[in-house]
Amino acid sequence: MAAGEVLLNVDNVTRAYGQGAARFDAVKDVSLEIRDGEFVALLGPSGCGKSTLLRMITGLIQPTSGTVYYRGKPVDGVNPYSTMVFQSFALFPWLTVLDNVALALDARGGDTSGNRERAEKLIDIVGMDGFEGAYPRELSGGMRQKVGFARALAVEPELLCLDEPFSALDVLSAESLRGELMELWTGGTLPTKAILMVSHNIEEAVSMADRIIVMGKNPAGHIVTEFKVELPHPRTRKEAGFETLMDRIYAAIAGRTEIEAEEVGSAPGSPGETRLLPPSSVGEMAGLLEYINEPPHPHDIYKLEGELGVTMADLLETIQMAEMFGYASVNAGDIVITPLGRAFAEASIQTRKELFKQRARRLPIMVWMMDMLKATPEETLPWKVFFTALRPEFPDELAERQLDVIIDWGRYAELIDYDDRTETLRLDPSVSRLPAAATA
Ligand code: ADP
Ligand code: MG
Numbered sequence: 507m508a509a510g511e512v513l514l515n516v517d518n519v520t521r522a523y524g525q526g527a528a529r530f531d532a533v534k535d536v537s538l539e540i541r542d543g544e545f546v547a548l549l550g551p552s553g554c555g556k557s558t559l560l561r562m563i564t565g566l567i568q569p570t571s572g573t574v575y576y577r578g579k580p581v582d583g584v585n586p587y588s589t590m591v592f593q594s595f596a597l598f599p600w601l602t603v604l605d606n607v608a609l610a611l612d613a614r615g616g617d618t619s620g621n622r623e624r625a626e627k628l629i630d631i632v633g634m635d636g637f638e639g640a641y642p643r644e645l646s647g648g649m650r651q652k653v654g655f656a657r658a659l660a661v662e663p664e665l666l667c668l669d670e671p672f673s674a675l676d677v678l679s680a681e682s683l684r685g686e687l688m689e690l691w692t693g694g695t696l697p698t699k700a701i702l703m704v705s706h707n708i709e710e711a712v713s714m715a716d717r718i719i720v721m722g723k724n725p726a727g728h729i730v731t732e733f734k735v736e737l738p739h740p741r742t743r744k745e746a747g748f749e750t751l752m753d754r755i756y757a758a759i760a761g762r763t764e765i766e767a768e769e770v771g772s773a774p775g776s777p778g779e780t781r782l783l784p785p786s787s788v789g790e791m792a793g794l795l796e797y798i799n800e801p802p803h804p805h806d807i808y809k810l811e812g813e814l815g816v817t818m819a820d821l822l823e824t825i826q827m828a829e830m831f832g833y834a835s836v837n838a839g840d841i842v843i844t845p846l847g848r849a850f851a852e853a854s855i856q857t858r859k860e861l862f863k864q865r866a867r868r869l870p871i872m873v874w875m876m877d878m879l880k881a882t883p884e885e886t887l888p889w890k891v892f893f894t895a896l897r898p899e900f901p902d903e904l905a906e907r908q909l910d911v912i913i914d915w916g917r918y919a920e921l922i923d924y925d926d927r928t929e930t931l932r933l934d935p936s937v938s939r940l941p942a943a944a945t946a
Contacts, residue, residue, distance in 0.1 A: 510542035512578075513587075513665055513700050514563060519572035521558050532558045534726035535572075538719060540665070545691060545701045547715035549708065549755065552781065555727025556704040560667050563702065564588045576665075589663035591654055593670045593901075597642040603629060603653050604638040610660040628656040631695065633686055647903050648679025655687070659696065666696075668703040672710065674901045677819065685740075688714060692739050708755050709818065712748060713741045720758045731758050753808060753839050774874060774895045782904070783871065783911045784826040788862060788918045790816075791827050792851070795834065795843060799851040804840035831865045863919040867937075871912055875922060876933060885933035889924070892931065 521533040533555040540546050548556050561567045562574055565585040574581040576588070597606050607625040612618045629635055632652040642650055651671065658666065672680035690696050705711045711718050715735055722730040733755055737747055774780050797814060798805045807825070811818050825841060828834040833847030843851065850861050866872055875892060879885045889909065896905035913931070916922035920934045 512539050512541050513576065514538075514540040514702075515575040515578075516559070516563065517573045517575060519559075519562060519569040519574060521555070521562060521567070522570040531570075531726035533562070533569075534728050536727070536729055537572075538729065540700050540702060542699045544717060545703070545715045547711035547718045548702065548704045548721060549706065549711050549718055550721030550727075550730075551723060552706060553727075554721045554723040556706075556721060557669055558727065559721075560590065560669050560702070560704055563665075564590045564667050566590070585665075587663060588665040588667055589658045589661050590667045590669060591651075591658045591671045593674045597650060597653055597657075599642050602639050602641055603634060603645075606642070606653055607656045607660055610657040614661060625656075625660065628660055629653070631659070631690065632656045646679065647901055648675050648683055650901075651675060651679075651683060652686075655683075659698070662697040664697075664699045666698045666701045668701065670704055670706065673705075673707070674904050676903070684710065684714065688739060707819075708752050709743065712737075712751055712755070713743075718755060720755060733758075749808060774871075774899065780871065780896070780899050782900075783869070783908060783915075784823040784830070785907055785911050786820070786824040786827040787914055790820070790824045791831070791833070792858070794821075794824050794828060795847050795851040798834065798841055798843045799848055804837075804842040807836070807839055807841055810841070830869075831862070859918065859920065862915075863921065866915050866919040867921055869915075871908075872916060872921060875912065875916070875931070876937060879922065879931065879933040880938070885938065886930050889929045889931055 516536060516538045519533060519536050520531055522529050522531050524530055536555075536559060538546075548559065550556055558567070562569050563581075563585065565574075565581045565583055565588070574585075576585055598609070601609065604622065604625055607628055608621050611621040611624055626635075626638060629638055632655050634649060634652050634656065637645065637649065642653070645653070651674070655671075672684060675683065691698070691701065703711075703715065712735055718733045718735060720730045720732065721727055733751065735751065737745060737751075741748060743749060743752075794810075794814070797810070807821070808818075811821050814821065816824075825834065825836060828841075828847065829836060831846075831850075832844060833850055834841050834843050846861070850858055853861060867876070878891070879887055892909055893905055896908060899905075900908065913922065913924045916934075917924065921937055923932050923934055924930070925932065
């Protein structure tokens with residue numbers, strides 16, 4: 507699609523959070539343009555300001571300095587030409603699929619008589635016909651997200667903003683929903699003139715976007731570089747150029763070796779979003795470390811996929827886990843084992859547990875769980891309590907998966923244990939004797 511008229515112009519925008527000495531710039535001096543016909547992806551590590559930038563573009567928050575222009579006019583308040591689809595779309599649980607979509611149409615005001623018919627058409631477009639009368643609780647995560655798309659499309663946004671719209675879905679649902687969106691977009695069935703999608707998945711960005719803007723952090727969220735994707739649709743990794751581009755983008759992504767555990771806002775109840783732990787296991791991480799402990803140093807990440815016989819998605823989760831524990835560091839598409847990682851790879855089972863425990867007990871979400879358990883007389887709480895605490899922030903499937911991950915890590919580290927019979931979590935007796943975890 508040829509790039510046309512400039513729709514969006516972000517002009518030297520900065521957004522700060524906090525006051526005085528606590529002030530920091532989540533987004534600093536960012537400028538970009540989006541034209542009619544473009545699908546742009548915004549890629550970067552977690553915390554680099556992607557969501558903040560998107561919220562300024564849709565007018566949900568205001569820049570601290572600089573201006574967002576839409577069709578040449580400064581955006582003042584919510585940008586009426588744009589809509590946002592979030593990671594998990596909040597549908598009204600007491601309304602059917604049809605009513606959820608129709609409500610978005612009714613909210614536009616004016617004549618509402620044709621709205622139910624229009625809603626039915628949108629439900630059809632996203633492939634949800636037959637489910638008009640279903641309630642959100644009856645739908646899978648993927649189906650709910652489709653209804654979310656239908657609701658976003660109902661207002662016929664010129665600029666469709668997507669904030670990691672597929673990251674809460676299982677692999678297959680994500681893949682099929684991506685395919686459906688691309689079909690709608692490239693087929694010209696959408697009233698939408700441009701799409702801006704936040705992602706942290708390089709393959710997703712390369713398979714969908716015309717242009718990829720890479721953001722970085724440290725000290726502030728900024729644009730690192732930009733790539734054009736000139737491959738024809740539909741794109742697959744098998745094609746020439748796809749993986750080369752992935753490699754180049756990977757190399758451009760800065761800050762991948764940050765230790766997530768040291769970021770703020772990583773547990774429920776603290777300011778900011780709860781950070782997701784990569785759903786990988788100690789066994790998988792140990793396998794990776796043993797492999798990269800052998801030459802060549804460094805290993806090329808894209809070769810590891812074939813060598814280890816795992817999918818890139820799983821591999822990246824495991825790499826993220828190894829980075830989080832300080833066992834490996836990633837740079838320009840390469841991974842190297844750190845001295846600590848080498849110690850882990852070469853250690854006995856008991857020493858591995860000890861090394862793992864040292865780091866695991868400082869992960870904010872682990873600290874949060876242990877503190878909650880410590881606060882009870884029996885140091886025991888129902889699984890449901892933690893699930894409920896995570897639910898406001900994550901869709902159910904993701905909250906459950908996060909708990910699985912933390913229980914798996916917690917068991918290995920002998921920090922917490924889970925009793926399947928009573929569905930309760932319990933603090934490991936050895937932890938009661940540890941000093942306060944947060945200050946360790
Ligand atoms: P991304 O979407 O790239 O992960 P965000 O835009 O969500 O990044 O966040 C960028 C930075 O700003 C992070 O350090 C985050 O903790 C911080 N941040 C985001 N929202 C707020 C807020 N409302 N108050 C304070 N800090 C925030
Ligand atoms: Mg975000």
